[in-house]
Amino acid sequence: RHTRYDIYQTGPWEISTRWTMVMGLPAFPFMWKPTLTFTGLSIMGIDPETTKVKTHVDTWDSIENQKHLSPEGVAEVLKQIFDFSQTPALETPGYTVMKKFADYEVRKYDSYLVAETGPGVDVREMKDGAPTKMDPQAAGQSFNSLAGYIFGKANEGGAKMEMTTPVFTNSGRMQFVLSKDKYESVDKLPASTSAAVELKEESGGMFIAKKFSGIATDEAANDVEKQLRKFAARDGLQTSGPAALAQYNDPFTNPLLRRNEIIIPVSNFEM
Template sequence: MSRSAVLGTRQLLHHLTSSNFGDQRRQRHRISASSPVAPRASPSLSSATPGFCPWKTCAGCGAKVGRRIRMGQRGSRQVAGNAARVHVEGAQESVSQNLMSEMIEFLKVDLPNLFNEKGIDKSKYDEKVAFIDPITKYDNLSGYLLNIQMLRFLFSPIFELRNIKQTGPSEITTRWCMRLYFRLVPWVPEVVFTGRSIMTVNPATGRFNRHVDIWDSIQDNDYFSMEGLRDFLKQVSNLAQTPRGKQIPFDILKRTAHYEIRRYPSFRVLEASSSRSIEDTSSLVELRKRVESRSDQGAPLLPLLSWVRGAEATAAVPSIPVEAVFAPESISDASVGAVSVREVGASCVAAVRFSGTPSEALVAKLERELRQALRKDGLEAEEGYAVARYSFPGSLGFLTRNEVLVWLHDYQLD
């Protein structure tokens, strides 16, 4: 076969296997004579071996075309490989990546509608979509949507999307926090889950066909997880109450079996100069009353805070979070001493909840266990801590909500 015949065959195969053949079959692809020669290395053939044809570049579309032509034992040349494989595969990868980028942008807009009246856009999900979390499982879109409606009926749910990224060729992972307020019981307990959703895109349809949730608070995330059920029931049966009133706002970034990690904005506190033991709440109560008496400045925020500064410190400094800018001298009193204003910077905090009266022994035990859990998870905490009281001192112990708070160094959500 002549060299011109081989080149003609090469061009024909390139057109027949190209993904845009229908649009380009009337266009003339030219093999650029000026394209650099890039022969493939071969243990048996050198670049000077007769019958070895290099790869060249198509002037029409820029794809590399050509193939290795080897001389057979009887002198016949045999075609090996596909002239346009590189071109076709490159086009497929580009389309797939565009689809994944579109699906990520779609989820950023759609997921915040999970529990509102608008709801999610079901056109982006296959009819045979599989939904699995530790205690729930469905294998079709109807069941998936039913689960969302059931949560809306039983709870007042709040969904917060933390981040979203592509984690595989057809896989997207979201990180989120979900707060559920169970309204079918009088005490309306708060149920909190944080975790990741691994969502898979069906390449044949361009829609989601699998959604798997993983909770941060349990180890066994396979359906049906008894550990997951116990975690849910433990939160639902918690009788501790959070009184009505404005709180210091925070985002729950992660809830594990042992603690929550929260992100607080900066906030302002009024602090008494006198330090007391954690169990002595007289200064805390008096300070709050004096802030409340200044009705022109607005009500104090929850929780009441007792700060213990330093690893060896035992006395606590009472402080009241406030929104307004107070003149400290207007709050100072003989019972609380001089009052100062302090700005607490934005930060990430580890918190452990408990009910009952915050005794020194109980608080010390909880702080020690919290620090041990943080070290086990590779997190570094600052010295000192704060005891947060959401209920006014003197409330029934089992109904009170209290927390031990520890500030973290440079926390980054995974």
Template sequence: MKKTGYLLLAGGLLLISKGAMAADVEEPEYTLLAQTGDFELRRYDEQLVAQTWVSGDQRAASRAGFKVLADYIFGNNTAPTGGSSKISMTAPVTMQPNNNDGGSDSQKIAMTAPVSMQQDDGKWRVQFTMPSKYTMQTLPKPNNPDVEIVEVPAQTYGVIKFSGFTGSEKVDKKTQELQDWMQSKNLTPTGDPELARYDEPWTLPFLRRNEVMIAYEQK
């Protein structure tokens, strides 16, 4: 998986360039199939994701979903039988594992990027991609029933990259641009648009990396 550099700043995470003196955040690997400016076609291998469904507008849902999933990766989980070692974080976060009084086996799971959101029937699905070293058998199980572990099959995506804020108007505009571009390439979407954000809200707008992604049928 790819690596993104982060630096802890005033309780948040500030994106900085690769190779800087900061922790690395893992990103899913993909094969670049084609590129035109800010538009790309990508092929992702199968992935494990932790996901939760939340209600509200985009901003509120993003915060609520992130909180639930962060609670899981920071320790609100149960390790597989026989496993009790802590897993080092790959981002400089300040939260500690939430161990129960009974000393249950819990693990911290490395933060990965991006955080992905997709709307369906009035709710938002928020996802964290799990680090590549895990399998369904070795990944700690969520204690919170609102967190679900899902195996995502290999998939091709049309992607548009952009910086700045991710307000609903801007996301709608970028989504339409991506849909128009994909239509010009005679690509048939197989899923709803997904918003992928690589940075914490404290990151300066011009340093932010955002994407809208739409799965399509590869012929």
């Protein structure tokens, strides 16, 4: 899938456009169905006599050395091919990768529906406005409350909903994503019969994201969050809210194959 953004003039006879390309590779011979994502800039030189494109150069945002088959470029392709993390074939919030750096992504999320544990349930302890560790008992209570809602035990009419991914946790809250394809809006969701569960629509917007595998311990999640905030500061991006941990897989998935992410909203991203 190739998405092209604004085309603009960058020279007397030169035009440029930014783009995102997402390419899925076949299961054979890879078995794990890798997906490659690149963003970058296309620069096209125009022939003044024919007004046709005479030169075309593509650059990737994730590498510095833009030469054809540069070691850095080959390494970037191989890194993505041999990313063994698995994303379940379930409905998930839609997003577009607007810019893919070597160490993180900038994404534009569509709005999505969630069932959320209420503010009275402390999932992660806070210090200086940032999460420090997960309270296992509170997390278990939150998960059970949300599971009760989607499995029909705690919603009006006993509607059983399809599984989605990921599970989000941030700022003392846990969220299950709900199917927007089926319900479209909060008003069309079955009402919750549990005081612990709130239904809402997240507005989406611009976020930075960094993926990591393994077991999403508090220490691992906090380390990735620190790295992501450091990258944002390096690149002049202003974070505008707390980080969220996104966990895509069930507990029975091999930790080496798990897809976990830290995402943080940003307020000043420009193409």
